[in-house]
Amino acid sequence: MMTQMVLRRIGIGFVTLLVVSLIVFMGTSILPGDVAQIILGQSATEETLAVLRAELGLDQPGYVRYFSWLGNMVSGDLGTSKAGGASISSLIDSRLGNTMKMAGLVALISIPFSVSLGLYAAMHPGTWLDRSVTFMTLSTISVPEFFIATLLVLILAVELHWLPSTAYLSGNESGVQLLKALAMPILTLVIVVSAQMIRMTRAGILNVMSSPYIEMAILKGVPRRRIILRHALLNAIGPIVNVIALNLAYLVSGVVIVETIFAYPGLAKLMIDGVQTRDLPLVQACAMIFCGTYVILILIADVASILANPRLRHPK
Amino acid sequence: MDKLLEVKDLRISAYNDDAVEIPIVKGVNFDIYKGQVVALIGESGSGKTTISLASLAYTKPGLEIVGGEILLKGEDVLKASPLRQRELRGASVAYLAQSAAATFNPAITIGEQVTESAVLHGVLTQEQATKRAEALYHALELPNPDRIGYRYPHQVSGGQLQRLMAAMALCGKPDLMVLDEPTTALDVTTQIEVLKAFKKVIREEDAAAIYVTHDLAVVAQIADHIVVLYGGEVMEQGTADQIINHPTHAYTRRLMDAVRPTPEAGQGSDVGEEHFREIPAVTVNRMTAGYGRKPNGEPAVTVLRDINVNVKNGHVVGVIGESGCGKSTLARVMAGLLPPSKGELKLDGNGLNGDMSDRSLEELQKIQFVFQMADTALNPKQEIGEIIGRPLEFYHGLTGKEKHQKVVEILEMVELTPEFVSRYPMELSGGQKQRINLARSLAANPEVMLCDEVTSALDSIVGANVIKLLTALRDKTGVSFVFISHDLSTVSSFADEIVVLYAGRVVEQGPTDEVLTPPFHPYTRLLISSVPEMRLGWLEETMNKREMAVGISKGVEITAVGCPFFNRCPVAIAGTCDTKTAPARELNDGHQISCHLTIDQLEQSEAHAAAQVAKMQNEPTSPSAA
Numbered sequence: 001m002m003t004q005m006v007l008r009r010i011g012i013g014f015v016t017l018l019v020v021s022l023i024v025f026m027g028t029s030i031l032p033g034d035v036a037q038i039i040l041g042q043s044a045t046e047e048t049l050a051v052l053r054a055e056l057g058l059d060q061p062g063y064v065r066y067f068s069w070l071g072n073m074v075s076g077d078l079g080t081s082k083a084g085g086a087s088i089s090s091l092i093d094s095r096l097g098n099t100m101k102m103a104g105l106v107a108l109i110s111i112p113f114s115v116s117l118g119l120y121a122a123m124h125p126g127t128w129l130d131r132s133v134t135f136m137t138l139s140t141i142s143v144p145e146f147f148i149a150t151l152l153v154l155i156l157a158v159e160l161h162w163l164p165s166t167a168y169l170s171g172n173e174s175g176v177q178l179l180k181a182l183a184m185p186i187l188t189l190v191i192v193v194s195a196q197m198i199r200m201t202r203a204g205i206l207n208v209m210s211s212p213y214i215e216m217a218i219l220k221g222v223p224r225r226r227i228i229l230r231h232a233l234l235n236a237i238g239p240i241v242n243v244i245a246l247n248l249a250y251l252v253s254g255v256v257i258v259e260t261i262f263a264y265p266g267l268a269k270l271m272i273d274g275v276q277t278r279d280l281p282l283v284q285a286c287a288m289i290f291c292g293t294y295v296i297l298i299l300i301a302d303v304a305s306i307l308a309n310p311r312l313r314h315p316k
Numbered sequence: 317m318d319k320l321l322e323v324k325d326l327r328i329s330a331y332n333d334d335a336v337e338i339p340i341v342k343g344v345n346f347d348i349y350k351g352q353v354v355a356l357i358g359e360s361g362s363g364k365t366t367i368s369l370a371s372l373a374y375t376k377p378g379l380e381i382v383g384g385e386i387l388l389k390g391e392d393v394l395k396a397s398p399l400r401q402r403e404l405r406g407a408s409v410a411y412l413a414q415s416a417a418a419t420f421n422p423a424i425t426i427g428e429q430v431t432e433s434a435v436l437h438g439v440l441t442q443e444q445a446t447k448r449a450e451a452l453y454h455a456l457e458l459p460n461p462d463r464i465g466y467r468y469p470h471q472v473s474g475g476q477l478q479r480l481m482a483a484m485a486l487c488g489k490p491d492l493m494v495l496d497e498p499t500t501a502l503d504v505t506t507q508i509e510v511l512k513a514f515k516k517v518i519r520e521e522d523a524a525a526i527y528v529t530h531d532l533a534v535v536a537q538i539a540d541h542i543v544v545l546y547g548g549e550v551m552e553q554g555t556a557d558q559i560i561n562h563p564t565h566a567y568t569r570r571l572m573d574a575v576r577p578t579p580e581a582g583q584g585s586d587v588g589e590e591h592f593r594e595i596p597a598v599t600v601n602r603m604t605a606g607y608g609r610k611p612n613g614e615p616a617v618t619v620l621r622d623i624n625v626n627v628k629n630g631h632v633v634g635v636i637g638e639s640g641c642g643k644s645t646l647a648r649v650m651a652g653l654l655p656p657s658k659g660e661l662k663l664d665g666n667g668l669n670g671d672m673s674d675r676s677l678e679e680l681q682k683i684q685f686v687f688q689m690a691d692t693a694l695n696p697k698q699e700i701g702e703i704i705g706r707p708l709e710f711y712h713g714l715t716g717k718e719k720h721q722k723v724v725e726i727l728e729m730v731e732l733t734p735e736f737v738s739r740y741p742m743e744l745s746g747g748q749k750q751r752i753n754l755a756r757s758l759a760a761n762p763e764v765m766l767c768d769e770v771t772s773a774l775d776s777i778v779g780a781n782v783i784k785l786l787t788a789l790r791d792k793t794g795v796s797f798v799f800i801s802h803d804l805s806t807v808s809s810f811a812d813e814i815v816v817l818y819a820g821r822v823v824e825q826g827p828t829d830e831v832l833t834p835p836f837h838p839y840t841r842l843l844i845s846s847v848p849e850m851r852l853g854w855l856e857e858t859m860n861k862r863e864m865a866v867g868i869s870k871g872v873e874i875t876a877v878g879c880p881f882f883n884r885c886p887v888a889i890a891g892t893c894d895t896k897t898a899p900a901r902e903l904n905d906g907h908q909i910s911c912h913l914t915i916d917q918l919e920q921s922e923a924h925a926a927a928q929v930a931k932m933q934n935e936p937t938s939p940s941a942a
Contacts, residue, residue, distance in 0.1 A: 212418040219372055220433040220484075221405035234423035310423050310468045 002312045006303055013299040020291040021073075025066050028280045028287075069281075073288065079281040088285050091270065096289070099266040102182060103251035106189045111244060114194040118201025118240075123228050125206060133202070137195040149188045149261045156184060166263040185262045189255060193247040200243040204236035211235075238305035245301035253290035320524050321348040321371060321492055326384035328366055328375065328548075340379060341366055341548040348492065348524050348541075355527045355539035355556075357571065359775045360746065363548035364528045368494045370394070371526060372409050373401040389491065406433030410485035414497040416477035420469035426480055427465025434488035445487060452483040455520060456513045474639070475506035479513050486521055493518070493525040499534060503638040503802050504846035511537055511848075512859055530775045532575050533848035536560050537855040544568045556852060574776040575850050579808040579832055595665040597763045597796045598627040598650055598683065603659030605649050615657050618876070619645045620820045623659070627764055632790060632797045634811030634828070636804055636843070642820040643800045647766040650798065651685045664763070681711040684757035688769040690749035694741040700727075700752055701737035707759040722759070729792070730755045730785060747778035751785065758789065764796045771806060783810055804843050808832055816840050819880035823898075826907030835918035837909045838885045879912065887913060887921050 036052040037044060053059045057068070072079060078088040121130040140148065157165035163184050208214065209232055217227045256268035267286060274282035306312055328341040341363040348354050356364040369375060371386055373393045385392050393404055405411075410433070413419040420429060430452075431445035440448060446465065453461035456479040469477060478498060485493050498514070499507040515538055518525055527539055535542060535556070542559040544551045544567065552565035563569050603623045608616025619642045627633050635643050648654040650661065652672030661668040663682060669675050687693040694703060704723045708714040714722055724734045730751040741749055750770060757765050767786070771779035786797060787810050801807050807814060814831040816824040816839065824837040831840065845861055848854060874880060878894040885893065889912055898910040911918065 212413060212415065213421040216411070216413060216419040217421070219369075219374060219405055219411040221402045221407060221437060222432065223402065223436075226436075231421050231424070235421070308423075311470050314468050314471060 002306065002315070005306055005312060009299065009302050009306065013295055016295050017292060020295065021070055021288060022066070024284055024287045024291065025069060026062075028284050029062060069284070073285070078285045081279055081282050088282055091282065092267065092285060092289070095265060095267045095270045098264065099252055099255075099268070102185060102189070102255070102264070102266065103248065105182065106186055106193065106251055107248055109186070110190045110194045110197065110247075113190070114197035115201050115240070117194075118198040119205065119228060119233070121198070121202045122205035122209070122232075123224060130202075133198060137199050140191050140195040141199070145188060145192045146257050146261060148191055149185075149258055152184055152188055153261070185258050185264055188258055188262075189251060192258075193251065197240075197243055197247055201236075201240050204239045205232050208232045208235045234308065237308045241301045241304045241308075242298070245297040249290075249294040249297045252293045318350045319347055320350050320352075320389060321526075322385070322387040323347070323367070323371070324385045324387070326367060326370060326386065327382050328363070328370060328379055329382045330379050337382075339548060341370075343384070344545070344548070344550055346541075346543050346550065346553060348526065350524055351522050352540045353518060353525045353527055353538055354541045354543060355529065355535040356543050356545055357529060357532060357535055358545035359530055359571075359777050361547070362545040364530075364545050365496055366548075367545070368496055368526050368528045369411075371492065371494060372405050372411060374405070403437060406490070407437035407439055407488050408490055409492045409494060410488065410490040412481050412485050412493060412495045412498050415501050416481040417469070417474060419481065420477060422469055424468075425465065426467055426469060426472070430465065430480065430484045430487050433484070437488060439488045449483055449487050452486055452517070453480075455517050456480075456483055457509075458483075475502060475510055478502060478506075478510050482510075482514055482517060486517060486523065489521070491524065493523055494528070495525055496528045497530070498527075500529065500531065504804065504848075505638060505842060507534070507848070508846050508855070508858065511855060514538065515855065531848070532560070532571060533850040533854075536850050536852055537848060544571070560850060560852065570777070572850070574780050579804045579844055579847055596626040596628045596662075597664060598668075598798075599660075599662035599665075600625040600646075600650065601660045601662070603649060603656045603661070605645060605654055605656040605658075607654075613657065618657075618820065618874075620649070620656075623822055625815055625822070625825070627796050627798055628813075629763070629796055630790060630794045631812045632786070632799055632810060634807030634814045635798060635800045635817060636802065636807050636814065637817035638802060640819075641817045643802075643817055644768055645820075646817070647685065647768050647798060647800055650764070651683055651766055652680075653685075677711065681760045682763040684760050684762035684765050686754055686757045686765055686767045686770055689773060690741075690746070690753040693753055694749060694756075696741050698740075699737065700739050700741070700744075703741075703752060704755050704759050707756060711760050726755050726759050729758060729789065745778075746774055747781060750774060750778075750782055754782075754785070754789075758793075758795075762795060764798060766798045766800070768800045769802070770799075772801065772803065779806070786810070804847055816843070819874045821880060822908075822910065823881065824907075824909045826903070827905050830903065830905055830907040834922045835903075835909070835915055836922070837911055837918075838887055838921075839881045842884070879910075887917075889913075 036049050036058060040048055040052060050059070057065065069079070076089075078092065080087050081091060117133060121133045124130050153165045156163045164181060165184070166181075205228060209228075214227060214231060217231045222231070253268060255266065256272055258264070259266040259269040260272070267289065271283060271286035271290075273279075274286060323344060323346050326341055326344045327339065330338045330340055332338060344363075344367055346354065356367060358364050366375065366379060370381060371388070371393070373386070373396065375381060381394055384394070386394055388404065388408060393401065393409075396404065420426070427446065427449060430449045431440075431442065434440045434445040434448070435442050439445075449465060450461050453464055458464055458476055458479055464472065464476075464480070472480070481498070495514070499510050502510060511534065517523075518538075527535065529535055539556045541553070542556055543553040544559065544565065546567050551567045552559065552563065559568060563572060600623055603620065604615075604618060605620045605623075606615025606618035610616050623646065625633070625646070635646060637643050645654065649656050649670070652668075652670065652675055655670035661670060663679055668679060672680070701720070701723050704726055705714075705719050708719050708722050712722075720737070723737060727734060727736055732748065732751055732755075736744075736748075736752075741752065744752065754765075754767075754770070771782050774782060783806065786799070789795060790797060799807060799811060808828055811828050814825065814828050815822055816831065816837065818839045824831055824840050832844070836844065845858055875882070875894075878896060879885070879888075879898045882888050882893045888894075892912050896912070898912050900908050900910045901915055902908055903915060909915070909918070913921065
């Protein structure tokens with residue numbers, strides 16, 4: 001039964017990706033103007049436009065273009081940038097590496113940090129520490145990330161001169177230089193993503209803490225620490241994993257503001273550049289990577305919560 | 317005898333939002349000696365659970381122990397340090413909760429949960445604890461004692477979980493067990509099996525216990541000493557014999573009166589002539605229903621098979637059976653919530669669509685559903701006036717003053733004052749909420765009300781009042797009731813007809829008096845014998861009856877062929893009962909028994925029963941673990 005559920009969930013993931021690809025393609029198609037107009041600019045005549053469109057395959061019906069685009073993408077060919085003429089794969093390659101580097105580092109710090117802080121707050125509800133955690137997380141959730149980033153730049157770079165204010169990478173930094181360059185965007189992102197994860201861990205645990213089986217554990221004389229780690233955490237894992245997955249996906253796709261502020265050459269920034277130059281194939285490719293990340297991460301989270309459910313793992 | 321626990325002038329209070337103290341327990345005194353079972357009895361709100369939890373130095377959130385002492389072997393547990401209190405819990409005092417299904421952690425194996433406390437407190441090593449747990453599983457007569465510890469709570473039945481909880485409490489060899497309504501949520505046949513197991517291990521382990529319940533009949537079977545509580549005060553206390561046989565306090569006698577009578581013929585009321593009509597209000601004809609759908613159109617899980625039931629106008633039809641037998645499913649089919657896969661439904665003699673969405677407004681209005689839990693069935697954000705007003709508006713188009721007037725009228729019918737219009741469900745007591753729940757259905761002015769276990773969550777006195785109300789409503793409005801319950805006593809006290817369901821089939825049905833007098837279907841017999849009677853020694857006597865020997869040791873199995881009761885039936889004929897569907901035998905007055913035995917044979921088997929009892933008593937009882 002469980003294998004069936006997992007397989008079905010994976011199947012749904014694939015369907016979602018397909019639907020997303022259709023939406024991405026249609027979304028970019030209904031934008032006014034096309035690549036031919038952008039390339040030729042003001043001097044375009046009807047004839048030159050038609051010739052270029054034929055050359056780029058833009059004169060074919062929508063569904064033909066969709067399927068050839070989809071087919072190419074599945075076989076790994078992301079096409080060539082319509083604005084610069086370079087292959088999109090090579091454009092994305094280095095940027096994706098940068099984004100993954102940053103996302104990975106942020107995840108490595110923020111996940112253990114937030115889960116343990118959330119657990120700690122849940123273990124001592126109502127204490128000053130719990131209250132200050134609640135206050136801090138609420139504040140950082142409500143404040144937009146550019147404000148946090150700017151505040152950090154103001155304090156750490158402008159006032160204290162501890163860290164550089166930009167995170168531009170030339171590609172041949174030493175380890176320490178790299179760390180110094182990335183420190184500020186990482187700090188910003190850790191603050192932004194941790195708040196949600198801390199709150200969800202705390203809320204998830206406290207929600208389970210009001211169940212009769214926790215009261216039973218108390219009445220059995222089980223120490224509070226063990227109650228939380230053994231009795232409560234197992235039953236709260238579903239929502240916590242889901243929030244972690246959502247935040248990881250955000251680290252890949254939603255960090256454009258942070259990348260812009262720190263001039264960090266990541267994937268999100270590449271996509272914005274693509275939008276500005278009307279480089280639709282580039283935008284489509286980036287959008288597909290972002291959506292794919294979301295779909296896959298949520299898929300992993302869902303499968304994890306299926307696996308964590310003993311009713312599904314051990315059927316009657 | 318040694319004093320084990322002394323409760324002295326215990327006082328517990330709650331504090332409301334304005335920090336005003338509300339006393340819950342007002343100076344309670346009682347003692348427990350070694351090897352003694354002391355029962356705390358009283359209706360809900362009497363403080364019995366609060367007192368029992370205090371012996372573990374624990375209070376529910378919002379409550380506070382404000383005075384008194386609880387001495388466990390001379391040590392005041394209330395003054396002990398938090399660390400010491402934690403040591404006492406599980407090791408010296410163990411707790412058994414009402415619902416084992418909720419108190420077992422769904423994510424941890426049974427074995428770990430049973431042994432956890434003993435190992436944590438250093439009473440036993442993991443190995444010793446696992447061994448002891450296995451011995452306890454044996455003693456509690458659980459199936460596969462060597463394997464059951466590796467299973468998860470959802471993989472065993474409710475009755476088994478309840479016994480596993482006893483193993484969990486006993487594993488650390490506590491001095492005192494606190495049992496909080498441990499059998500209230502169980503079916504009668506399961507209750508008997510659990511009670512028997514509890515009694516046996518308490519005796520074998522020489523443990524002392526506090527037994528919290530509102531059910532005097534159960535208390536009579538298990539307690540040595542009884543403390544009667546009301547409003548947080550002790551009304552009366554004494555030995556079981558004193559309290560059960562010679563109660564002196566008026567409140568104790570009131571409790572006695574509210575004890576559900578043993579199911580007997582001659583209690584059901586007859587229909588008033590004025591509401592009688594030839595055509596039944598609802599007819600269910602050769603109906604089969606279940607959940608899920610196979611490609612051939614049959615349900616994936618068939619719950620009800622070949623059901624024939626008539627609900628006559630102004631009649632109360634009691635549907636009884638154990639949990640999982642399909643009682644609620646029958647009501648859901650009638651209401652149109654679950655379209656049947658076969659068979660037909662009729663309303664006032666006309667065809668009725670099985671799917672609610674294809675029924676007309678009038679048909680919907682005529683059949684109303686009353687859900688079991690008023691707590692969850694009433695929208696907490698709506699005022700009572702809105703809750704009752706909604707069906708008036710929807711079915712009868714009433715608005716404004718007219719609607720308000722009708723709401724007040726309906727409130728009067730359920731014996732509530734007009735002030736309730738502007739209250740919220742949260743401000744009401746359990747019994748009042750159930751009245752509102754009934755009033756909402758009543759507002760539609762239905763012909764049939766489907767009541768699904770409406771008194772099961774209420775304690776006996778409140779429940780008895782709701783039954784009185786239902787009878788009054790029937791006499792006043794001529795509405796028919798389908799009254800679903802697992803409680804035979806309640807059903808037999810006011811139903812005109814009884815339908816006995818077993819594993820999705822009707823095994824017996826007919827007028828109440830006929831169903832409750834011999835000859836019985838073997839299952840009806842088992843049900844009737846399982847209802848606890850309020851006298852000492854009833855449990856032992858009953859355990860020796862022949863229908864108990866097979867009946868309570870096995871569980872319900874839903875079978876596609878043969879009689880589903882085959883594996884629990886003392887008079888089953890192998891080769892016939894398990895292969896062929898039992899014929900419905902007609903007796904007088906529409907009384908029907910589905911059994912392979914003829915009516916004569918059933919009557920003879922009743923006569924043989926007495927002889928069998930004598931034989932059973934000579935046989936050794938089942939071997940018990942050391």
